[in-house]
Amino acid sequence: MKPAPDPGLLFERNLSAFMEDWFAFLRFPSVGTDPAHAADCRSCADWLCGRISKSGFDARVLETGSIPAVYAERRGGIGRPTVLFYGHYDVQPVDPVPEWKSPPFEPELRGGRVYARGASDNKGQVMSALKAMEQLVRVDALDATVRILIEGEEESGSGGVARNLEAWSDLLKADVLMVCDTGMAPGGAPALTIGLRGLIHATVELGGPSRDLHSGVHGGVAPNPAAGIARLVAGLHDSSGRIAVDGFYEGVEPPTPRERELAGLKAFDERAYRSDAGVPPVAGDLRFTPVERLAFQPSIDVNGLRSGYDGAGTKTIIPSRARAKLTCRLAAGQDPGRCLALLKSHLESHAPPGLDLRITESGVAGPGFRLDPDSATARKAMAVLDAISDRPAEMIWEGASIPIVSGLARISGAEPLLAGFASPEDSIHAPNESFSLGQFRMGFEYAARLLASF
Amino acid sequence: MKPAPDPGLLFERNLSAFMEDWFAFLRFPSVGTDPAHAADCRSCADWLCGRISKSGFDARVLETGSIPAVYAERRGGIGRPTVLFYGHYDVQPVDPVPEWKSPPFEPELRGGRVYARGASDNKGQVMSALKAMEQLVRVDALDATVRILIEGEEESGSGGVARNLEAWSDLLKADVLMVCDTGMAPGGAPALTIGLRGLIHATVELGGPSRDLHSGVHGGVAPNPAAGIARLVAGLHDSSGRIAVDGFYEGVEPPTPRERELAGLKAFDERAYRSDAGVPPVAGDLRFTPVERLAFQPSIDVNGLRSGYDGAGTKTIIPSRARAKLTCRLAAGQDPGRCLALLKSHLESHAPPGLDLRITESGVAGPGFRLDPDSATARKAMAVLDAISDRPAEMIWEGASIPIVSGLARISGAEPLLAGFASPEDSIHAPNESFSLGQFRMGFEYAARLLASF
Numbered sequence: 001m002k003p004a005p006d007p008g009l010l011f012e013r014n015l016s017a018f019m020e021d022w023f024a025f026l027r028f029p030s031v032g033t034d035p036a037h038a039a040d041c042r043s044c045a046d047w048l049c050g051r052i053s054k055s056g057f058d059a060r061v062l063e064t065g066s067i068p069a070v071y072a073e074r075r076g077g078i079g080r081p082t083v084l085f086y087g088h089y090d091v092q093p094v095d096p097v098p099e100w101k102s103p104p105f106e107p108e109l110r111g112g113r114v115y116a117r118g119a120s121d122n123k124g125q126v127m128s129a130l131k132a133m134e135q136l137v138r139v140d141a142l143d144a145t146v147r148i149l150i151e152g153e154e155e156s157g158s159g160g161v162a163r164n165l166e167a168w169s170d171l172l173k174a175d176v177l178m179v180c181d182t183g184m185a186p187g188g189a190p191a192l193t194i195g196l197r198g199l200i201h202a203t204v205e206l207g208g209p210s211r212d213l214h215s216g217v218h219g220g221v222a223p224n225p226a227a228g229i230a231r232l233v234a235g236l237h238d239s240s241g242r243i244a245v246d247g248f249y250e251g252v253e254p255p256t257p258r259e260r261e262l263a264g265l266k267a268f269d270e271r272a273y274r275s276d277a278g279v280p281p282v283a284g285d286l287r288f289t290p291v292e293r294l295a296f297q298p299s300i301d302v303n304g305l306r307s308g309y310d311g312a313g314t315k316t317i318i319p320s321r322a323r324a325k326l327t328c329r330l331a332a333g334q335d336p337g338r339c340l341a342l343l344k345s346h347l348e349s350h351a352p353p354g355l356d357l358r359i360t361e362s363g364v365a366g367p368g369f370r371l372d373p374d375s376a377t378a379r380k381a382m383a384v385l386d387a388i389s390d391r392p393a394e395m396i397w398e399g400a401s402i403p404i405v406s407g408l409a410r411i412s413g414a415e416p417l418l419a420g421f422a423s424p425e426d427s428i429h430a431p432n433e434s435f436s437l438g439q440f441r442m443g444f445e446y447a448a449r450l451l452a453s454f
Numbered sequence: 455m456k457p458a459p460d461p462g463l464l465f466e467r468n469l470s471a472f473m474e475d476w477f478a479f480l481r482f483p484s485v486g487t488d489p490a491h492a493a494d495c496r497s498c499a500d501w502l503c504g505r506i507s508k509s510g511f512d513a514r515v516l517e518t519g520s521i522p523a524v525y526a527e528r529r530g531g532i533g534r535p536t537v538l539f540y541g542h543y544d545v546q547p548v549d550p551v552p553e554w555k556s557p558p559f560e561p562e563l564r565g566g567r568v569y570a571r572g573a574s575d576n577k578g579q580v581m582s583a584l585k586a587m588e589q590l591v592r593v594d595a596l597d598a599t600v601r602i603l604i605e606g607e608e609e610s611g612s613g614g615v616a617r618n619l620e621a622w623s624d625l626l627k628a629d630v631l632m633v634c635d636t637g638m639a640p641g642g643a644p645a646l647t648i649g650l651r652g653l654i655h656a657t658v659e660l661g662g663p664s665r666d667l668h669s670g671v672h673g674g675v676a677p678n679p680a681a682g683i684a685r686l687v688a689g690l691h692d693s694s695g696r697i698a699v700d701g702f703y704e705g706v707e708p709p710t711p712r713e714r715e716l717a718g719l720k721a722f723d724e725r726a727y728r729s730d731a732g733v734p735p736v737a738g739d740l741r742f743t744p745v746e747r748l749a750f751q752p753s754i755d756v757n758g759l760r761s762g763y764d765g766a767g768t769k770t771i772i773p774s775r776a777r778a779k780l781t782c783r784l785a786a787g788q789d790p791g792r793c794l795a796l797l798k799s800h801l802e803s804h805a806p807p808g809l810d811l812r813i814t815e816s817g818v819a820g821p822g823f824r825l826d827p828d829s830a831t832a833r834k835a836m837a838v839l840d841a842i843s844d845r846p847a848e849m850i851w852e853g854a855s856i857p858i859v860s861g862l863a864r865i866s867g868a869e870p871l872l873a874g875f876a877s878p879e880d881s882i883h884a885p886n887e888s889f890s891l892g893q894f895r896m897g898f899e900y901a902a903r904l905l906a907s908f
Contacts, residue, residue, distance in 0.1 A: 033766070033767035033768065033769070034765070034766060034767065035766065092769065092770075093763070093765065093767075093769055095763070095765070155768075155770075156767050156768065157768075183671075197670060197673075199670070199770070201768045201770075208732065208733050209731050209732045209733050210730075210731065210732030211553075211732070211881055211884040211885065212883065212884045212885075213731055213883075213884070214854060214882055214883045214884075215753075215755040215757060215781055215783070216651060216653070216783055216852070216853050216854025216855050217637075217748075217852065217853050217854050217878070218731060218853065219651075219737075219748075219753035219754075219755045219781075219783045219853055220737055220738035220739075220747045220748065220751055220752070220753025220755075220783065220853065221727075221735045221737055221738055221744045221747055221748055221753075221853070222731050222733050222735065222737055223733050223734075223736050223737045224737060224755050224756055226687070226756035226757070226758065226759045226778075227687060227688070227690075227691070227755070227756045229684070229759070230683070230684040230685075230686075230687035230688045230756065230759065230778075231684075231687075231688040231691075232684075233680070233681060233684035233685075233688075234681070234684045234685040234687075234688035234689075235688075236681075237681070237685075273675075276664075277663050277664065277667055277672060277676050278662065278663045278664030278665070278774075279662050279663050279676050279677050279808045279809065280677075280807075280808045281675045281676065281808075282677055282807045282808040283674055283675055283676055283677045283678065283808070284674035284675055285674075290675045293674045293675055294671075294673075294674065294675055297674055298674070299669075299673035299674030299675075300673075301669040301673045301674075301678050301680075301681070301770075301771075301772055302678055302680035302681045302684065302761070302762070302773075303669060303680070303762050303763050303768065303769055303770060303771050303772075303773070304680065304761060304762035304763040304764045304769070304773065305680045305683070305684065305759045305760065305761040305762065305764075305776060306759065306760060306761075306764040307756070307758060307759040307760075308756070308757050308758035308759065308779070309547070309549070309757050309758040309779060310758045310759075310760040310777060310779065311488070311547065311549070312487065312488060312489065313487035313488065313547075313610050313815075314487060314609075314610065314611070314655045314757065314779065314781060314815075315487070315546065315547055315757055315758070315779070315883070316546075316609075316653070316655075316755075316757060316781050316883065317757050317883055317884070318755055318757075319756075319757070319758065320732075322759060323764060324680075324684075325762070325763060325764065325768065325769070327669055327673075327768060327770050329669070329670055329673045329674065353734075353736045354733050354734045354736040354737070355733070361767075361768075398670070398671065399670050399671050399672065399673055399674065399675070400668060400670025400671050401670050424671070427665055428668055429666065429667075429668045429769070429770065429771055430665040430666045430667070430668075430771070431665065431666075
C-alpha cells in the first residue's frame with residue numbers, strides 16, 4: 001500500500017485513455033425504459049463488466065429477471081471499511097431527436113464538453129469514479145473493500161434491483177453507500193446531497209366516443225375526452241399551486257431546525273434560474289421558497305398530454321380518447337404506495353361524467369429521504385469536496401429521485417453518501433445532454449481522494 | 455319542356471353510370487385543409503368542371519386566390535326562378551389512417567354502402583344532386599335557371615368564396631339557395647334544416663422552459679406547460695358545463711314560441727345516441743335538452759391536445775411547450791368576430807403565470823342562423839321530402855356549421871333551403887366514412903322533384 005499520488009496528475013496523464021472508454025460506454029443506446037433497447041442494455045452491461053474486470057475487480061453480470069445489473073468486488077485490507085458504489089448505465093429516451101446537434105449515441109467533444117445521451121446522467125459520472133478506482137488499484141493505493149453495483153433500470157424505477165435486494169443482501173453489505181448520480185450546488189460548488197425526493201407515476205386515459213365525432217353535430221352534447229383530461233389534470237392542484245389530492249400531504253416531514261437553518265442560508269438566484277430554465281420559479285406552494293419547495297415539498301407534474309388532432313389547419317372533431325402521463329415527487333416521510341393510491345382514487349372520483357377513466361400504467365419507484373448533515377462520513381466527504389475545488393463545498397437537497405437508494409441503504413446497512421458533479425448546463429433528460437471534462441475531472445478526484453482515505 | 459318522368463325510374467336505369475362518376479369523384483384526395491393536397495384539389499375541380507359541362511351547363515373553374523371553386527350555369531325559361539346550388543368538393547383529413555378498413559381514397563361498395571373519405575360529406579350528396587340535374591336536362595324537364603357553386607374550402611372555413619363574394623355577386627344572384635350539406639332527422643326521416651350553428655377556431659400554445667426540464671430537479675418550481683394548458687382549457691367551462699368566457703352568451707337568440715314548440719315535439723332517444731356515439735349526451739348546459747343545446751346554444755370543443763412525451767414507460771420531464779386546438783360552435787345571434795375576440799382575451803387573461811401564451815392560428819368561419827319554418831319555399835321543400843320517403847319529413851336544427859351559407863344568402867338575395875341526406879351512420883369526419891345507395895337515391899329524387907317543380 002503506497003500513499004496515493006496526486007489525483008490531478010493521474011487524471012492528466014491518463015485523460016485520453018479515460019475518454020476512449022467513456023466514449024465506448026456512451027455509444028451503447030441503453031435506453032432502459034424502452035423495450036426495443038433491451039438487447040442494447042445487455043450489450044452495454046457485458047461491455048461494462050469486461051471493463052471493470054480489467055481494473056482488478058472480480059466482476060459479473062447479475063441477472064435481475066429484467067434488465068441485468070453489473071456487480072463487482074475487490075477485497076481490501078482486514079478491518080478496512082467496505083464501500084458500496086452505486087450507479088446506472090441506462091439512459092433516458094432521446095426524443096425529440098431533431099433537436100440534437102449531434103447524434104445522441106455518437107459522443108462528440110465540443111468546447112470542452114462531451115455531448116451524448118448519458119454523457120452526464122449517469123455514464124459520465126460512473127466512468128469518472130470507475131477510472132478513479134482503476135488508477136488507485138494500479139498505483140496500489142486502494143485499501144478499502146469496494147463493491148460496485150451498476151444497474152440498467154434506474155430511469156424506469158430500478159425494478160430489477162428492488163426485486164432482488166433480499167436475494168443479494170450478502171453482496172451488498174457495506175459501511176458507506178457511495179452514489180454519484182447527483183449534482184453540484186446551484187452556484188457551481190461541489191455538493192454533498194443530503195436529501196432526495198421519492199417518485200411515483202401513473203398514466204391516465206379517458207375513453208369517450210366510439211370514434212372521433214363531428215364537433216358540430218355533437219358539440220355541447222357529447223362529452224369531450226380532451227376537455228375531460230384537461231379538467232382532470234387541472235384538478236390536481238388548487239388555484240394557489242398546492243396539490244389538491246386529498247390526504248396527499250400526510251406524513252410530509254417538516255424540516256428540522258438545522259435543516260431550516262441550512263435552507264435559509266441558501267441564496268436562490270431567480271435571475272440565474274430564469275436564464276437557465278427559461279421560466280421563472282413560480283410553480284408550487286408559494287408560501288415556501290424555491291429551495292424549500294424542492295427540498296421539503298412534494299410535486300405533481302404532467303410529463304405528456306395527447307388527444308385528437310395536432311396537424312395544420314382545423315379538424316372539427318371531438319376526439320375519441322385522451323391520455324396524460326403523470327409523475328409525482330414525494331417529500332421525506334410520505335408513503336409512496338399510499339400516495340399512489342390517493343392519486344388514483346382522486347382521479348377516479350373526479351372522472352368527468354360520461355367518459356371512461358382507465359389508469360393504464362402506474363407504479364412506485366421509491367420514497368424520498370433526508371440524511372444527517374453532521375455525521376462523520378458526511379464531514380469526511382465535505383472535506384474531500386472542499387479540497388477539489390476553489391469553491392467551498394455545500395450541502396444540498398435535490399428535488400430529483402434515485403428511488404433505489406433508500407432500498408440499498410436499508411439492505412446494505414450503509415450510510416448513503418451522495419456526491420455528484422452534474423450541473424443544469426448538462427441538460428440531462430433533454431436533447432444535447434453533455435458533461436464537461438472539468439466535471440469529469442472533479443468526479444475522478446473526489447472518488448480517488450475519498451476511496452484512498454478509507 | 456316535357457313533364458318530368460318518374461325520378462325513381464331515372465335512378466334505377468342509370469345507377470351504374472352514376473356510381474362510375476361518384477367513384478371517380480371520390481378518388482381525388484382533395485383534403486382542402488392540408489396544403490400538401492392543394493394540387494389534388496385543383497385536379498378534382500378540373501375534373502368536376504368537365505363533368506358538369508357534359509351535362510349541358512356552361513361550367514368553369516373560378517379562381518379564388520387559394521383553392522379554386524367550380525361554377526356553372528344553365529339558363530331556364532323566362533320568368534322562371536333561379537336556383538343557386540351550393541356544395542363542396544373538399545374533404546376532411548383522413549387520420550388515423552390505420553383505423554380505415556379500406557383505403558380512404560379507394561371507394562369500396564360493401565353491404566349497400568360506399569366507403570371513402572367524402573362518400574357522404576359532401577361528394578356523395580353533391581353527386582346525387584348533379585346527377586338529378588343531368589337527367590332533368592337530358593329528358594328536357596329542367597325549366598328553372600340553375601347556377602352551381604361547388605367550392606374546395608368548406609372544411610377549412612370557405613375563405614376563398616368568402617373573399618370573392620362581392621366580386622361574384624352577379625354570378626350568384628338567385629331566388630333559392632339550395633344546399634345539400636346537411637343530414638336527415640335523428641330517427642332517419644328526410645329533413646329540412648332550419649338552423650345551423652356558426653364556427654370560429656383558435657390554436658393556443660403555451661411556451662415554457664427553454665428545453666424539456668428534469669421533473670425532479672424542477673418539479674414544483676418550474677411552471678409546467680402541459681399542466682398550464684390543462685388549466686387554461688378546463689377554465690373555458692364552469693363546473694355546470696356552461697361556457698365561462700365572459701360575455702360569450704351575449705346576443706344568443708332565444709327560440710321563438712314556434713321554434714320552442716317544434717323543439718319540444720322532438721323525441722331525443724338517449725339510448726340510440728349512446729349506442730351511436732359511444733357516450734351519453736352529458737356535455738353542455740344541462741338546463742337545456744340535447745335538442746335545444748344543439749339548436750340554440752353555443753359550444754366550445756377541444757379538437758386536439760399535444761405536449762411532451764407519450765411513449766412507452768415514463769419520461770420524467772416538464773415539457774417545454776403545449777398546444778390545444780379549439781373550435782366553438784355559435785348560436786344564431788352571436789357575432790363570430792366578437793366571440794373570437796372574447797375567447798382570445800379570456801385565454802390571455804387566464805394565461806398561467808410564468809408561461810408564454812401565443813394564439814398561433816385563429817379565425818372566423820361564419821355566424822349561425824335560423825330560418826323561417828313557415829315560408830312558401832320551406833313548405834314546398836317539405837312536400838317534396840314527404841313524397842320521397844315512407845316517413846314524414848321533419849324540420850330540424852343542426853349543430854354543425856356551413857359557414858358560407860349566410861354569406862351566400864346575403865349576396866345572392868336567395869332564401870336558403872337546406873336539405874341533405876347524411877346520417878350518423880356515415881361517420882363523416884371520421885375513419886370509414888360512408889354513404890348508402892339508399893341515401894344517394896333520396897338525394898337524387900329530392901333534387902329531381904324539387905328542381906322540376908320550379
